[in-house]
Amino acid sequence: MFNFIKLFFLNLTQKRFFSFLFVWFANKELGYITSLSIRFFVWFYKINIFESKNNNISNYKTFNDFFIRSLDKKFRPVDFNNNILTFPSDGIINQIGRINKDQIFQAKDNFYSLESLLAGNSELSYMFYKGSFINIHLSPGDCHRIYMPYQGLLKKIIYVPSNFDIFNKFSSNNTPNLFTNNERIICVFETNFGSIVHIFIGSAFIRSIKTIWLDKITSFSNKTIRTWHWNENKEFANLFKGQEIGYFNIGSTIINLFPSNKVKFLENFKVGSRTKFGSAMCYLLDDKYK
Template sequence: MSLISKLKKQVFVQVQRMVPQQQLSRVIGKVAASEHPVVKNLAIQAFKAKYQIDLSIAEQTDALKYQSFNAFFTRALKDGIREIDSDAGSVVSPADGAISQLGTIRQGEIFQAKGQSFSAEKLIGDLQLAEPFQNGEFATVYLSPRDYHRVHMPFAGTLTETLYIPGELFSVNQTTAENIPGLFARNERMVCLFDTEIGRMAVVLVGAMIVAGIETVVTGKVRPTGRVELNHHDLKLDKGAELGRFYLGSTAIVLFEQDKIRWDEQFKANSVVVMGERLGRTV
């Protein structure tokens, strides 16, 4: 890596430390929620051009017919565009994106990037709730700005708890993951915990810089309160069912207990995946 590239990465990380993350996200959130035709159309057209958004796979293919930028960003896909792997024992990708990392949780530590890791306890935010995952398996899926931004069930289960954890809002791209210690356990996140036929499962929706919100099927759009909020549920969700969505995208982390699943060998860091694609199977 050249000296210039290293300096650019250092500047990128330092700028994130300096900017008022929460205030910036709130401002962006108001713009993204605006239904004013000029505001929302300018935002949608600029975003569509910059990230080369493919609307041919979307349920609504006309960019200007979306009610707001948020509606455009969380757009539904056409029926049949994403097939959910039908193998009863398969574990599927919860989202379109790229594998950031996946593998085994070693003595409670989840690998983030070279030289960086974070504990399952800090990610989950509760020692008792994190205990089943101490030596389990994890997959971290990064959703880029151009991706489909709904998060789906990687495996069938019953949602038993949601735990909202306030935090910072660093970007979650590879550069930041390599330079911010414990990134995913520091950012704002919504932890969703499940009982499944193979044991406990967690799906963690991690917020990021200028993410204007996280939404789940049981909580609706989360309103940051600055405090931890634990809620209990009893909701059965099939594999592939929608669990939540990001307003301006981020990362989904899936956790399983020890010796319950095995990831397919072809997947590694930076592997591109689509929602419903098989990532592994039960042991």
């Protein structure tokens, strides 16, 4: 009962009033107040500002400008080994492992289905039956830009409108279908080892997710599932490993899906491990590794 009450008020306050208030503040040019807030934020989350392309806090006009800062890639060298897939972002691993038939482990006794995560698309879900997945949480202190883990051709984007729930350990343990209840953007890529899916999942403070293809495609009012199809002749259809594909307003969650028996995660990574964009995440299960 206590957990239910705690979860109710956590979502009520942060998802409604504080969420709107924060979005207003984050996009407002407030001069010295903005700079002071960013400095406090850097201190509180122990952010290494010198890893950013722009490491002068005074140059950020709004709080959100700082949230979507770009990394200086000399601090995140990309592993270009053709047999390696790299992490798509900085963050912390929420969950990692194999998909149990069509069920993905969330936390404790909670699972969610591939089909519900992929907006009811049974054909797409079947492609990842018994596959593998990784769920990476971006905390407020992480860089919020997302990158390609492997070279691929964008085939489809699906926008799924829904809720804006809180993402943290407590909500993950106590909210069934947490990731399938939230607004998300599903990007489907074709690679030389099969299809992969890259999912941006919004949370309470997320009011826009920008991609290089469609700019900001989320909103407060849009309640319709939308689909865009791409081919190799469209701009930014062919992407290489390490190429930026979008960013969140502030920290949220990324989920990657891989086909069955195609990749193997490096053994030193587990739930709670830190991730760094560009570093090795998993390798291809080709004849060299079998």
